[in-house]
Amino acid sequence: MTEQQVSPSHNRHIVVVSETFPPEINGVANTLRHLCQGLLKQGHRISVVRPRQRHESTGNVTSAGQALFTDEHLVAGIPLPGYPDLRFGLTRSARLTRLWKRTRPDAIYVATQGPLGVAAVSAARQLGIPVSSGFHTNFHTYSRYYGAGFLEKLLCGYGRWFHNRTAITLVPTRKMQTVVNAMGVHPTGLWSRGVDCNRFNPHKRDDALRASWNVEANDRVVLYVGRLASEKNLQIAATCFERIRNLHPRTRFVLVGDGPLRKRMAERHPDYIFCGMQRGEDLARHYASGDIFLFPSKTDTFGNVVTEAMASGLAVVAYDDAAASEHISHEGNGMKADLTDDDGFIDAALKLVDQPTLLNRIRAQARLDALDLNWHVQIEQFEQLVLNQKHRVKYHATKQSIPLL
Numbered sequence: 001m002t003e004q005q006v007s008p009s010h011n012r013h014i015v016v017v018s019e020t021f022p023p024e025i026n027g028v029a030n031t032l033r034h035l036c037q038g039l040l041k042q043g044h045r046i047s048v049v050r051p052r053q054r055h056e057s058t059g060n061v062t063s064a065g066q067a068l069f070t071d072e073h074l075v076a077g078i079p080l081p082g083y084p085d086l087r088f089g090l091t092r093s094a095r096l097t098r099l100w101k102r103t104r105p106d107a108i109y110v111a112t113q114g115p116l117g118v119a120a121v122s123a124a125r126q127l128g129i130p131v132s133s134g135f136h137t138n139f140h141t142y143s144r145y146y147g148a149g150f151l152e153k154l155l156c157g158y159g160r161w162f163h164n165r166t167a168i169t170l171v172p173t174r175k176m177q178t179v180v181n182a183m184g185v186h187p188t189g190l191w192s193r194g195v196d197c198n199r200f201n202p203h204k205r206d207d208a209l210r211a212s213w214n215v216e217a218n219d220r221v222v223l224y225v226g227r228l229a230s231e232k233n234l235q236i237a238a239t240c241f242e243r244i245r246n247l248h249p250r251t252r253f254v255l256v257g258d259g260p261l262r263k264r265m266a267e268r269h270p271d272y273i274f275c276g277m278q279r280g281e282d283l284a285r286h287y288a289s290g291d292i293f294l295f296p297s298k299t300d301t302f303g304n305v306v307t308e309a310m311a312s313g314l315a316v317v318a319y320d321d322a323a324a325s326e327h328i329s330h331e332g333n334g335m336k337a338d339l340t341d342d343d344g345f346i347d348a349a350l351k352l353v354d355q356p357t358l359l360n361r362i363r364a365q366a367r368l369d370a371l372d373l374n375w376h377v378q379i380e381q382f383e384q385l386v387l388n389q390k391h392r393v394k395y396h397a398t399k400q401s402i403p404l405l
Contacts, residue, residue: 011043011044011045012044012045012106012107012387013044013045013047013103013104013105013106013107014039014044014045014046014047014105014106014107014108014109014386014387015046015047015048015049015100015105015107015108015109015120016032016035016036016046016047016048016049016069016109016111017048017049017050017108017109017110017111017112017116017117017120018032018048018049018050018110018111018112018116019050019051019077019080019086019087019088019089019111019112019114019116019117020032020050020086020087020111020112021048021050021068022068024086025277025279026086026227027136027300027302027303027304027305028111028112028136028137030304031136031193031302031304032111033068034193034194034196034375034378034379035379035382036048036068036069037067037068038375038376038378038379038382039379039382039383040067040068040069040070041379042379042383045070046068046069046070047069047070047071047072047073047103047105048068048069048071048072048073049072049073049075049089049096049116049120050072050074050075050089050116051074051075051076051077051087051088051089051090051116052074052075052076052077052087053077053087056074057074058074058075058076059073059074060072060073060074061073061074073099075089075090075091075095075116076089076090076091077089077090078090080114088114088115088116089114089115089116089117089119090115090116091115091116091119092119093118093119093120093122093123093126094123095119096119096120096123097123097126097127100123100124100127100129101127104127104129105129106129106130106387107129107130107131107132107386107387107389108120108124108129108130108131108132109131109132109133109134109386110131110132110133110134110166111133111134111136112134112136112137113133113137113158113159113162113163117133117162118162121133121162121165121166125165130167130386130387130389131166131167131389132166132167132168132169132170132385132386132389133162133163133166133168133169133170134169134170134171134191135159135163135169135170135171135172135176135180135185135188135301136172136301136302137301156183159183159185160183160184160185163180163185164184164185164186167389168187168188168189168385168386168389169185169187169188169189170188170189170190170191170382170385170386171188171189171190171191171301172190172191172192172193172301172302172322172323172326173190173192173301173302173322173323173325173326174190174325174326175321175322175325175326176301176302176322177190189385190381191378191381191382191385192302192326192378192381193302193304193307193323193373193375193378194307194373194374194375194376194377194378195304195307195308195310195311195370195373195375196311196375197311197370197371197373199280199281199284200284200287200288200308200309200311200312200370201284201288201311201312201313202288202312202313202363202367203288204281204284204285204287204288204289204312205285205288205289206285206288206289209285209286209289210289213252213254213273213289214252215250215252216250219250219251219252220244220248220250220251220252220291220292220353221251221252221253221254221289221290221291221292222240222241222244222251222252222253222254222290222291222292222293222294222349223254223255223256223286223287223290223291223292223293223294223309223314224237224253224254224255224256224257224293224294224295224296225255225256225257225283225286225287225293225305225308225309226256226257226295226297226305227257227258227259228255228257228258228259228260228261228262228265229259229260229261230260230261231297231299232259232296232297232299233296233297233298233299234261234265234296236296236342236345236346237294237296238253238265238269239342239346240294240296240317240345240346240349241253241272241294243346243349243350244349244350244353247350247353247354248353251353252273253269253271253272253273254272254273254275254286254290255272255273255274255275256275256276256277256278256283256286257276257277258276258277262274284312287308287309287312287314288312288313290309290312290314291314291315291359291363292314292315292317292349292352292353292359293305293306293309293314293315293316293317294317294318294349295309295316295317295318295319295324296318296319296345297319297322298319298321298339300321300322300323301322302322302323303318303322303323303324304323306318306322306323306324306327306328307323307327307370307373309366310327310333310334310366310367310369310370311366311367311370311371311373312367313363313364313366313367314363314366315334315335315352315359315362315363315366316328316333316334316335316366317334317335317336317337317345317348317349317352318334318335318336318337318345319336319337319338319339319345320336320337320338320339321339324336327369327373330348331358331362332362332365333362333365333366333368333369334362334366335348335349335351335352335362336348
């Protein structure tokens with residue numbers, strides 16, 4: 001074994017730093033749940049640093065979190081604008097430096113780009129601890145959807161500065177790797193996602209749940225799961241469903257999730273079925289009780305809901321981006337359209353409704369392909385990427401200043 005290839009087989013102390021973490025419900029928190037569970041099973045010590053929620057106090061917690069970590073350190077937090085359930089973490093790098101001097105980690109993984117992430121990277125660099133980052137969220141592109149597109153260049157520059165202070169940035173797809181490299185972020189490593197095919201399973205289809213939606217045996221349910229927010233491109237989903245319903249009036253649109261657009265959408269479309277947040281087995285039942293899954297987002301870096309829908313035996317309609325670019329083959333195990341082709345997205349969904357044989361074949365193949373998306377493989381890949389960074393520490397300990405654009 002060379003000096004640059006550190007074996008992950010020995011038990012290591014890995015710190016995961018994130019502004020969001022279970023039981024919060026979003027793609028980053030879901031990914032970190034599987035990551036921490038997997039690393040614990042591999043025998044590692046896992047420490048989590050995150051903002052406290054309203055009911056919590058700052059400080060250290062040991063052996064809690066439903067087997068998600070060995071211990072955690074809670075810092076102060078303030079609500080994230082537009083995302084009141086999420087919080088910015090606020091702490092000084094000196095505090096984290098003292099913490100990690102007492103119990104020095106072997107590696108630090110920073111999952112989010114907020115103030116807590118900045119403090120964690122600074123502390124790790126000062127101590128010479130290998131620090132890696134994850135590109136989980138396209139925050140710089142979100143600005144377009146909130147009337148602040150003028151900030152996109154500034155946020156992109158900030159992201160480049162932040163990630164280039166770490167030894168490596170992990171990205172979930174090859175397409176996103178190309179995008180992040182084009183931003184000027186180097187080096188990057190490919191770390192994808194798995195899916196729990198035991199939890200998300202077509203056998204959990206619930207006739208009673210479908211009946212509560214006023215759906216009969218041969219009726220189709222168009223399903224959306226995710227945050228009800230502007231950056232999710234929900235207008236296309238609504239337009240797509242209206243086109244379907246014009247031809248197939250018995251089709252129902254079921255939306256699982258919550259967010260700032262829920263009230264407005266419910267007022268505009270009182271016939272849509274809004275189920276709110278669902279967790280665990282209830283979420284699995286909602287997935288399995290649908291037929292066609294719409295994923296209209298053009299901003300997600302991955303989109304765990306795509307692979308969860310596949311595992312549940314749904315026909316996914318998505319743009320050729322994020323998880324769909326990696327795991328959907330058009331008319332093989334799903335349908336996808338070019339990012340600029342909104343009409344193609346709608347036509348793909350219409351084709352599924354019009355051709356039951358194609359729909360059923362795609363649903364069956366989606367489930368089969370999802371069975372190959374194993375979390376264990378992704379945990380091992382994470383170990384290799386994050387635990388083999390010691391040779392980069394000296395380079396990344398040099399000072400950089402944040403760019404002003």
